[in-house]
Amino acid sequence: MADYDLLIVDSVVIDPLKNQEKKVNVAIRDGFIAWIGKDTPHAERILDGEGCMVCPGFIDTHMHDEEIDDPDTTQMALLSQGVTTCIAGNCGSGPLQERIRPSRSNPWLNIGFMTGHTALRGEVGITDKDRYRPATEGETWKMKDLLFGELKKGSFGLSFGLEYNPETSWEEIIALSEVIPRFEKRWISSHIRHDGPRCLEGVKEMVTLAASVRARVQLSHLGSMTSFGFAADALEILHKGKENGLDLNWDSYPYAAFCTYLGSAVFDPGFEERFNKPISALEVGSGNHAGKRLDRTLFEELRKEFPKTLIIAHVMNEDEMKLILKDPYCAIASDAVLFEGRGHPRVAGAFPRGINWLREEGLSWAGAIRHATSVPADMAWLDTGRMEEGSPADLVIFEPENFRDKATFAEPLLPPEGIRYVIVNGKVAVDEGLLNASPCGRFLTRD
Numbered sequence: 001m002a003d004y005d006l007l008i009v010d011s012v013v014i015d016p017l018k019n020q021e022k023k024v025n026v027a028i029r030d031g032f033i034a035w036i037g038k039d040t041p042h043a044e045r046i047l048d049g050e051g052c053m054v055c056p057g058f059i060d061t062h063m064h065d066e067e068i069d070d071p072d073t074t075q076m077a078l079l080s081q082g083v084t085t086c087i088a089g090n091c092g093s094g095p096l097q098e099r100i101r102p103s104r105s106n107p108w109l110n111i112g113f114m115t116g117h118t119a120l121r122g123e124v125g126i127t128d129k130d131r132y133r134p135a136t137e138g139e140t141w142k143m144k145d146l147l148f149g150e151l152k153k154g155s156f157g158l159s160f161g162l163e164y165n166p167e168t169s170w171e172e173i174i175a176l177s178e179v180i181p182r183f184e185k186r187w188i189s190s191h192i193r194h195d196g197p198r199c200l201e202g203v204k205e206m207v208t209l210a211a212s213v214r215a216r217v218q219l220s221h222l223g224s225m226t227s228f229g230f231a232a233d234a235l236e237i238l239h240k241g242k243e244n245g246l247d248l249n250w251d252s253y254p255y256a257a258f259c260t261y262l263g264s265a266v267f268d269p270g271f272e273e274r275f276n277k278p279i280s281a282l283e284v285g286s287g288n289h290a291g292k293r294l295d296r297t298l299f300e301e302l303r304k305e306f307p308k309t310l311i312i313a314h315v316m317n318e319d320e321m322k323l324i325l326k327d328p329y330c331a332i333a334s335d336a337v338l339f340e341g342r343g344h345p346r347v348a349g350a351f352p353r354g355i356n357w358l359r360e361e362g363l364s365w366a367g368a369i370r371h372a373t374s375v376p377a378d379m380a381w382l383d384t385g386r387m388e389e390g391s392p393a394d395l396v397i398f399e400p401e402n403f404r405d406k407a408t409f410a411e412p413l414l415p416p417e418g419i420r421y422v423i424v425n426g427k428v429a430v431d432e433g434l435l436n437a438s439p440c441g442r443f444l445t446r447d
Helices: 073-080 098-102 117-123 137-152 168-176 194-214 222-226 233-244 271-275 294-303 317-324 346-360 366-371 374-379
Strands: 006-015 020-029 032-038 043-048 053-056 059-060 083-090 110-113 157-161 187-191 217-218 246-252 258-261 282-284 310-314 330-332 395-398 421-422 427-431
Touching: 006 032, 006 395, 020 271, 020 366, 032 222, 043 366, 053 366, 059 330, 059 346, 059 374, 073 346, 073 421, 073 427, 083 421, 117 137, 137 168, 157 168, 168 194, 187 194, 187 421, 194 217, 194 222, 194 233, 194 246, 194 258, 194 271, 194 421, 222 233, 222 317, 233 246, 233 317, 246 317, 246 374, 282 294, 317 330, 317 346, 330 346, 346 366
Parallel strands: 006 043, 006 053, 059 083, 083 110, 157 187, 187 217, 217 246, 246 330
Antiparallel strands: 006 020, 020 032, 053 395, 258 310, 282 310, 395 421, 421 427
């Protein structure tokens, strides 16, 4: 009988916590890392890691997988780039547990969900047409009860999309956020209220929230909100908050273009002035016009007739995006969102691209991979993200010389190069670059 299920040999093991690289072998048994050393014990299967590096599977604490009818495309794209664990339901869009669980009973990777503020508003009758009004006191109390129930069922926390519901009152935010500290290891994620010139107001609002309710607050895709000349100031505010004992975290993706729905409040009148970019900086990301740059006529037509059209906005400063991502507290995240199989290349390329950005900025392999593993693991109170005996066997085996993203704005689902194996829960989920026919993930809940 074999001593182990899998043995990875002849590779360099990256330990992001110890900032180390060692040429050792790794053995896996019953879904966990069971042994790390230089011997070659007997295993049912040996994975050849020659020329490769092995590291913990990438962790994406900010992605979107709320389209109930299409559970596979986003997950498969993330898995193909080495993501083994993710948290969905961000930016206020997280669905109720009872609605999402049946369609996620056999996921491609380990996936948990936040409960979305927008979804809670919808449950009490506040539709998208009502996004410009705050909830009433009665509606807020109903949402609090719903949120409490969701957290008891295993939701990872509360997500806000304040830019999408721009008139949400502070009272509504506080009332809901006060529920979070009543449960262990839950947090608040927030797409802040403003991007562009007023972004620092949005950052300060989240600092005040963390101080007011004494809960963990994660600022979503910080780079895309502040990289208009304000990234350094935003980081200074957040670092000061952490120095004062506040539980603040943030994530970002490695592209100087964001992506969201054209019908959202993001594209309300004044957006060109806010971004200091012409309307031609906006590219259609989904639908029949995908790939076209907007003019005023097409903008008006799609916003009125097809508000769910995804728009890719090439408006951020790339140097500031890199500054945010390099910050030691920043986690790489995909913010993956698709509509009818189309969208932004971050869904298939964020992690290889982000790690390579960090390498170009002078970080070691261990230092760069830390932003994709141990940093997000700590942010989400996960036991993975570590290269230690006893840790979950969620691993990536990649070729460092060939490790790069291939997804483009024209072909956003192209998988990266250089991924040899991805292991999820001790099973080979990506084998010689190809997805296994059977999903290996599990639906995550927080007890």
